[in-house]
Amino acid sequence: TGACQAWLEGYTGAGRRIAVIDTGLDTDHQSMDPDALAHALQEDAQKAGQSYEDYLAALDVMDEAEVAEILAKTDANGNPILNAAKRVSGLEASNLYRNLKIPFGFNYIDKGLEITHDKDSQGEHGSHVSGIAVANRYLKRGEEFVSAMDAVHMVGNAPDAQIIVMKVFGRSGGAYDSDYMAAIEDAILLGADSVNLSLGSGNPGTSRNSYAAYQAIMENITNSGTVVSISAGNSGGW
Numbered sequence: 001t002g003a004c005q006a007w008l009e010g011y012t013g014a015g016r017r018i019a020v021i022d023t024g025l026d027t028d029h030q031s032m033d034p035d036a037l038a039h040a041l042q043e044d045a046q047k048a049g050q051s052y053e054d055y056l057a058a059l060d061v062m063d064e065a066e067v068a069e070i071l072a073k074t075d076a077n078g079n080p081i082l083n084a085a086k087r088v089s090g091l092e093a094s095n096l097y098r099n100l101k102i103p104f105g106f107n108y109i110d111k112g113l114e115i116t117h118d119k120d121s122q123g124e125h126g127s128h129v130s131g132i133a134v135a136n137r138y139l140k141r142g143e144e145f146v147s148a149m150d151a152v153h154m155v156g157n158a159p160d161a162q163i164i165v166m167k168v169f170g171r172s173g174g175a176y177d178s179d180y181m182a183a184i185e186d187a188i189l190l191g192a193d194s195v196n197l198s199l200g201s202g203n204p205g206t207s208r209n210s211y212a213a214y215q216a217i218m219e220n221i222t223n224s225g226t227v228v229s230i231s232a233g234n235s236g237g238w
Contacts, residue, residue, distance in 0.1 A: 003157045013158025014044060015059030017103075018133050019192040021175075021183045021199075022126030024115045024167040027102060029127060031135035031148065031156070032163070034099035039138050039145045040160050062103035062162055062190070068093035070189055082189055083182035087111045098165075101136070104190055105165035108179040109172050115165045122169035129198055134161045164192055175199055181217050184228075188220060194227040 006012075025032065045055035056063075071093055073081045084106040085091050095113055096104050105115040117124045135156035138145040148155050166183040168175040180197060187195045221228055 001157060003155075006157075011158075012040075012044075012137070013134065013156075013161030014041060015061060016158055016161040016193045017062055017164055017191055018158060018161050019164035019166055019183070019187040019190070019195040020126060020130050020133065021166040021168055021180050021187070021195065021197045022129055023120075023122045023124065023169040023174075024107070024117055024126045025102070025105070025130050025163065025165045026124065026127040027098065027105070027116055027165075029131075030139050031131055031152075031154065032101050033136060033140050034101040036136040036138040036140050036145055036148075037101045037160065037162075039140075040136065044160070061100070064093050064097040064103075067097045067104060067190075071096070073189070083186050084108070087182075088113075101134075101162060102165055103162050105167075106183075106186070107167040107170055108183050109168050109170040109174040109176070114170070115167045120169070120171045122174065125198065126165070126167065126169075129196055130163050130165070131156060133196065134158055134163045136160075161193075164190055177214065181214055184217055184221055188224050188226065192226055194229065195221070197228070197230045199231060 041055065041059075041061075042052050045052045048055060050058070071080070071082055071085055071091060075081055080086055084096065087108065088111055096106060098105050105113070107114050117127070131154070133156050135148065135154055137148050137155050137159040139148045139151050148159075164187065166180075166187065168179040168183055180199065184195065
C-alpha cells in the first residue's frame with residue numbers, strides 16, 4: 001500500500017485518530033498495547049528534542065480530559081450531544097477512555113461498554129480491520145520492546161495512531177443504520193481523522209423516511225474533513 005514509504009518520510013500516524021465502526025476489538029491483543037505505543041512516541045519525542053509531555057501536546061493526542069470535555073457538551077435543551085451519552089445515562093470519561101492506544105470505546109448496538117468480542121458471536125472482524133490500520137510497531141516482551149515487524153511480520157499502516165472503537169455488531173446482532181449513523185456522528189465530535197465502515201449485505205435495503213437525516217450526517221462528516229472509507233460489494237457474489 002506504500003505504507004513503508006510513508007514511514008520513511010516520518011508519517012507513522014502519530015497524533016491521528018482512526019475510528020473503526022465494526023464488531024469491536026480484542027483490547028488485550030499484543031498489537032494494541034498502550035505501553036508499546038508510549039514507547040514509540042517517547043522515542044519520537046527524543047528524536048524531536050522535546051519532552052514526552054510536550055510532544056503529546058503538539059500531536060494533540062486524545063486523553064481522558066478531552067473525552068470528559070466532549071462528554072460534557074450539551075444542546076440548547078441541556079441534553080448531551082454525544083450519542084453514547086444519550087444511550088447510557090451517567091457515563092463518565094473514565095468509562096469511555098480505555099488507555100493511550102484506545103482513547104474511546106463504546107458499544108452502540110448493545111448500549112454499553114463491552115467493546116470486545118467476548119460476549120457475542122459476531123466475529124472478530126473489527127480486530128482484523130483495526131490491526132490493518134493501527135497495529136503497533138513495537139511489541140512488549142517483559143520489560144523490553146521489540147520490533148513488531150521483526151517479531152511477527154505485522155505492523156499497521158498507521159502504527160502510532162490511536163484507535164476509536166465503535167462497536168455496532170454485538171449480542172443484539174447488527175449492524176443497524178441507527179447505530180452506525182450514531183457512531184459516525186460521535187466520530188465527528190471526537191475529531192476522528194478517518195473512519196472505516198466495512199459493512200456488507202446481500203440486500204441493499206429500501207429507501208426510508210430517515211433519508212434526509214442520514215444525508216445530513218454524511219454531509220457533516222464530509223465537511224468535517226474526515227476521510228471515510230466504506231466498503232462496496234462486501235457480501236455475496238456478483
